[in-house]
Amino acid sequence: MVSTFPSASADLSRVRQDILSLHPQIIEWRRLIHQKPELGFKEEITSEFISQKLSEWGIEHQTGIAKTGIVATIKGSKSASDRRVLAIRADMDALPIQELNQVSYCSQHDGVMHACGHDGHTAIALGTAKYLQEHRDRFAGTVKFIFQPAEEGPGGAKPMIEAGVLKNPDVDAIIGLHLWNNLPLGTVGVRAGALMAAVESFHCTILGKGGHGAIPHQTVDSVVVAAQVVNALQTIVARNVNPIDSAVVTVGELHAGTKGNVIADTARMSGTVRYFNLELKGFIQQRVEQVIAGICQSQGASYDLEYWGLYPPTINDAEMAELVQSVAAEVVETPLGIVPECQTMGGEDMSYFLQEVPGCYFFLGSANPQKDLAYPHHHPRFDFDETALAMGVEIFVRCVEKYLNS
Template sequence: MVSTSLNPLTVDRDRIRPNIQALQAQLVEWRRRLHQRPELGFKELITSEFITQKLQEWGIEHQTGIAKTGIVATINGKKHPTPDSRTGGFGNPPLPTPVLAIRADMDALPIQEQNDVPYKSQHDGVMHACGHDGHTAIALGTAYYLSQHQEDFAGTVKIIFQPAEEGPGGAKPMIEAGVLKNPDVDAIIGLHLWNNLPLGTVGVRSGALMAAVELFDLKIKGKGGHGAMPHQTVDAIVVASQVVNALQTIVARNVDPIDSAVVTVGEFHAGSAHNVIADSAHLSGTVRYFNPKYDGYFGQRLEQIIAGICQSQGATYELDYWQLYPPVINNSEIADLVRSQAEKVVETPFGIVPECQTMGGEDMSFFLQEVPGCYFFLGAANLSRNLAYPHHHPRFDFDETALGMGVEIFVRCVEKFCS
């Protein structure tokens, strides 16, 4: 059951400038077009073609084909920099004008949509069930507005349309392709439409926002045999069951109680008949944590436990453990920037939600490891309109009023940072 706390807060349209209010219908149209044509990671060909078409139509400089389907749009401001903040002092040359990046992800999920709406997915088994269609529409709206109001900011804005956030991850290959260079990015911001918060709120905090994501696959090898003769076997199910229980002690007894962490076994496959003792078992799962000090720790500790149990039971194992994404860590100064501008768009104090951490992961973390930045949540749930299903649910949808709010916050951040 969805909490009634997801009923929307008051949205004051007067806090959104008329030129962005005028874009709202277009934002909805773009979002719904993208929603009807979802594409999986690194396969966002229709999506990138649509973005490219719009950028060309508006005369915005851009590069395509980055990390297969990624796009970077570049918009140069024409405002003269503020003398106090952008001069090197008497007799010194002016300091470089600022460069702010805005990141939006484009990919969808392998989910069959169950919504009965006119803009329902037309691609069987693929759905925008996490809001990335909205992220792309907001980024497009921001690009259009900035291209029409270049006199309102100095420096450069780079808008990064990123593929494959849901996996295997498009941020890292885009960074490796140089999207944060030429010109060098000083800071980066991004948002996630968030159905865990109601419309009219913004979740923003300094420090850890989202967790590191690490994954494992484990095969335990025993010795099969007759269910009536267990003394002749090494029961892989018994061994694997001990492993599942013991892995929970990592968080309970090895992690500082002040820190948050999760070890989840999500798959357990073994056995084939009532009277046969299984000779093997397969487990898979995920590890999540906020504190970067645990980088490398969980994989080591997990294997120590598995090895000890298997040795004691006469079994062997094969473990594959890998780190997918590091934690999303926001820079305090850029988080303050986002917070200060969001306060002008939502009602305060209730519209700003600082305690908004989640054990979900995001490859925005790779960008934040390279340059200071802030990733924040834009509340998009509206229980009164039945728009409060969780992310990755086949009936996920959000209140599109949030689209214009997202553009307004991005534009305000640009105007403040690039002053």
């Protein structure tokens, strides 16, 4: 296997060569996990595989946290006046997607697929754990590995926090990564502040009065009301949110009617709301209901609205983002290298960990169009360049050494 890593100092070269020798095993673990994808809170095969590996390497760990989660702890033997605790988080759930890739490690579970890179996240965390266990003399303090279920929903971070994974020993800081096919291999997207958006959802049923399509004056047309609501909801971002702030209100579902000459008495819609600025929490929800209520009142209809929050924004601590950026710059030295303004309206429940302790979540570029490895996340042909796995391990290892030995 040919390395795409740049040259490095003597110390970096030593770490890199050790990780490169481990790289084939990391690829093997990733492919085994990819073949056995499991949905949120059902990651029993994956959890058992992780536990077997940790036991094989003599790493202390607990299983069954938030159903299928695992927490492992490795203590460094290097002396230091301040022995801190750094956590590394990896999600391990898959998606309800039928894989279309023609590869030897294709999903063996019909209708379920690792289409977002979580198999790679888990393999990177395992590779980091194995390396650190074998080189405990190179770092002080403690590293806590959090293998988390159900990131894709309904969310495993919050129940793991409630189960105490940030305690005993208390975590001082946390890092995590997301393999990212929106960036090319050899790049890292990292920034202080908001990296990913808050995620909120709503269902709304417009309650009108059905009737004959040729006699509309006897009805309250739920389709007409719903159409006005969909258009008006767009004004929330266009006219109520500061244009300096990014936000999205999307109606992704609209269902009504059974026949062309029948006016429907109900119309049902569902949508998603995204934003970065924490000050918008509650505001968009309030405006969504005000818009729906006003239009329904003007048209003689009523409504039933359900609105709930999923994940808060993923907000990185400035000092931890600086740590990751400084380490990543030593690992990826391509013309693009570090992409500091990388953001997405996608959401992540890593945000809950970052609300509890300082930390940094970052994107590790994994796309390689030359190998036809550039399909977007959640696509049935999603896959990534596995060279990124060793890069991820090296960034984690270097972060551990730099943070705990400082």
